[in-house]
Amino acid sequence: MLMAYCYRVYPTNVQQRTLRRQFGSVRFVYNYFLALQQKRFEDKKKHLSFFDMCRELVELKRTDDYSWLYQTNSQSLYEGLKNLDASYQNFFQKRAGHPRFKSRRNGHQSMAYTQGSFLDGNHLHIPKLGRVKIRLSRSFRGKIKTVTLKKTPTHKYFVSILVDDGKPMPKPIKEITHVSGVDLGLKDFATVASETETTKHENPRFYTQLLPKLRREQRSLSRKVKSSHRYRQQRKKVARLHEKVAHARQDYLHKLSTKLVRENQAVIVENLNVRGLVKNRRLAKHILDVAWGEFVRQLVYKCQRTGKHLVKVDRFYPSSKTCSECSVKNEELTLHDRVWMCPSCGVELDRDQNAAQNLRAEGIYQLTEMRYIFDNRREDVRLGARSFLALLRSTQQSSMKRAGSASMPSSEMAQISN
Ligand SMILES: [Zn+2]
Secondary structure, three states, rough: OOOEEEEEEEEEHHHHHHHHHHHHHHHHHHHHHHHHHHHHHHHHHOOOOOHHHHHHHHHHHHHHHHHHHOOOOOHHHHHHHHHHHHHHHHHHHHOOOOOOOOOOOOOEEOOOOOOOOOEEEEEEEEEEEEEEEEEOOOOOOOEEEEEEEEOOOHHHHEEEEEOOOOOOOOOOOOOEEEEEEEEEEEEEEEEEEEEOOOOEEEOOOHHHHHHHHHHHHHHHHHOOOOOHHHHHEEEEEEHHHHHHHHHHHHHHHHHHHHHHHHHOOOOEEEEOOOHHHOOOHHHHHHHHHHHHHHHHHHHHHHHHHOOOOEEOOOOOOOOEEEEOOOOOOOOOOOOOOOOEEEEOOOOOOEEEHHHHHHHHHHHHHHHHOOOEEEHHHHHHHHHHHHHHHHHHHHHHHHHHHHHHOOOOHHHHHHHHHH
16 A cells, blocks of 8 residues: 655755756756647647657756756656646646646746665765755554655745555455534535434634735835845745744644544545635635645545545535425525525525535445445434435435436345344
């Protein structure tokens, strides 16, 4: 199983200078081939594959003008080309825009090493750089696959070490007793429905909180003369603020995702179309600030490496509009209704709590359909076997409409209602 670990490293001044050159070489190769591909496109020539580019690179290094590329670890240059190729593949498959040229000024610099790195006490050995001091904040066991060295806009250095521990990925857990449904929102970051309660996790809005300060420092930056000493100092100050936001957010997301995965065998989320939502200009800033995408990414990998289940419920599933008590759909519900009364059974429902409950029920249904055993007797007491069954039937019907002919075996139906 592959695991990534991130550590801070402290290259010496000499090493930092070497790194600046090496980052530059990786960036040069990336930009050189991006320009080449563009030229070939204009000349109506065939797009170069990754291997074509590698071959070209070998030729390039042999010429006198570019022999300085030998000073950089060749694997890192290939990794740079691999990134370019991946960007092009994303572009061809319409997942992203056209690859762009990398700039020296664009804060984050990185390069990858696929061979020859090893730990040596408090030092990490990196090819063509030497021993770099590392702060091993946590230990790991296994074989180092890739080391990615990064420099942040605040001039800090980090390595991300990809480790293979030689163990197989754990098999998905068969018997599920604890399931949480998670509704992601703007006002509350997450509303979590478990078997006994629903909990709201407030949206900390790290970016919005620091926005006045950021604006002030940004204004001060724009008044300074470009590339002057004060300009560079101020730019670092702005970068530090951004870094502060990013760290606080990551910390918050990791704590919540770890807690959720630790306490459940299955976590149910809505399959959000973040990119579609961000197109809404008024909401974009807030949505990027809450970082749902990153949160779901963490849940996915944390579930994967513990054999737990992450169910993404189709985003067209009416989780908000359906009453979690009697499963009647309220078509008149609008986005502004935070609390509503079910027209059928008269129960008062909190919008997010209700949605989380419904996601949970839909997730349990999908898990039983995949033949996982959901076994929790307390569940029936709380929901009432009848209403739970009714909900199952209605989600079954809606999913039958979606999937065509999905049906639930009666034995599993009995398992849930017993
Ligand atoms: Zn109802």
